Amino acid sequence: xxxxxxxxxxxxxxxGTSVKIECRSLDFQATTMFWYRQFPKQSLMLxxxxxxxxxxxxxxxxxxxxxxxxxxxxxxxxxxxxxxHPEDSSFYICSASPPGAGSYNEQFFGPGTRxxxx
Amino acid sequence: EDKVVQSPLSLVVHxxxxxxxxxxxxxxxxRSLLWYKQEKKAPTFLFMLTSSGIEKxxxxxxxILDKKELFxxxxxxxxxxxxxAIYLCAVNNNDMRFGAGTRxxxxP
Numbered sequence: 549x550x551x552x553x554x555x556x557x558x559x560x561x562x563x564g565t566s567v568k569i570e571c572r573s574l575d576f577q578a579t580t581m582f583w584y585r586q587f588p589k590q591s592l593m594l595x596x597x598x599x600x601x602x603x604x605x606x607x608x609x610x611x612x613x614x615x616x617x618x619x620x621x622x623x624x625x626x627x628x629x630x631x632x633h634p635e636d637s638s639f640y641i642c643s644a645s646p647p648g649a650g651s652y653n654e655q656f657f658g659p660g661t662r663x664x665x666x
Numbered sequence: 667e668d669k670v671v672q673s674p675l676s677l678v679v680h681x682x683x684x685x686x687x688x689x690x691x692x693x694x695x696x697r698s699l700l701w702y703k704q705e706k707k708a709p710t711f712l713f714m715l716t717s718s719g720i721e722k723x724x725x726x727x728x729x730i731l732d733k734k735e736l737f738x739x740x741x742x743x744x745x746x747x748x749x750x751a752i753y754l755c756a757v758n759n760n761d762m763r764f765g766a767g768t769r770x771x772x773x774p
Contacts, residue, residue, distance in 0.1 A: 657765070660756075
């Protein structure tokens with residue numbers, strides 16, 4: 549149980565295009581999903597918290613209009629990188645929390661998506 | 667398809683216990699295996715392993731990689747309540763693949 553999937557696993561796109569990444573909780577309902585981005589030296593940065601049925605909460609420094617998050621159902625959150633540029637190339641990972649989860653250490657992580665912008 | 671599997675999914679121990687967390691993988695072009703600790707806003711990097719049989723150690727935490735059997739273990743000795751967290755394993759193979767994490771709860 550507690551499987552989180554991401555699609556696609558990797559994507560290559562041209563500069564200026566938009567890319568959508570899906571995060572799904574396969575066997576549980578997730579009221580909250582998190583989106584992370586990996587930076588050099590292995591660090592992972594929290595980008596935003598996605599709450600089903602409401603607007604996402606973005607971390608400081610993350611452009612809301614650049615990284616659109618939609619949590620339309622209890623099993624799906626999407627991250628759309630709009631007008632992607634080479635500097636957006638990175639590894640994006642999502643995680644999901646079941647209902648009632650009260651802390652950051654009650655998440656299940658997806659396998660991640662590698663975005664390469666040419 | 668590349669995959670990273672962590673076990674157990676969840677673990678509850680008492681302070682002072684020693685725990686062993688497992689991470690097995692099936693990937694092509696393996697480069698390295700990474701361990702993270704997730705308790706606050708973002709996972710904290712713990713170890714990166716590239717060679718078999720060489721133990722990496724940091725305080726009460728240690729980790730080792732077996733590239734023949736395709737797994738790594740993370741050991742935590744004399745656990746404390748502050749060790750309660752999700753421990754994430756990831757494999758770098760020209761890409762990155764994360765496991766689902768092991769939720770460790772250390773009770774007083």
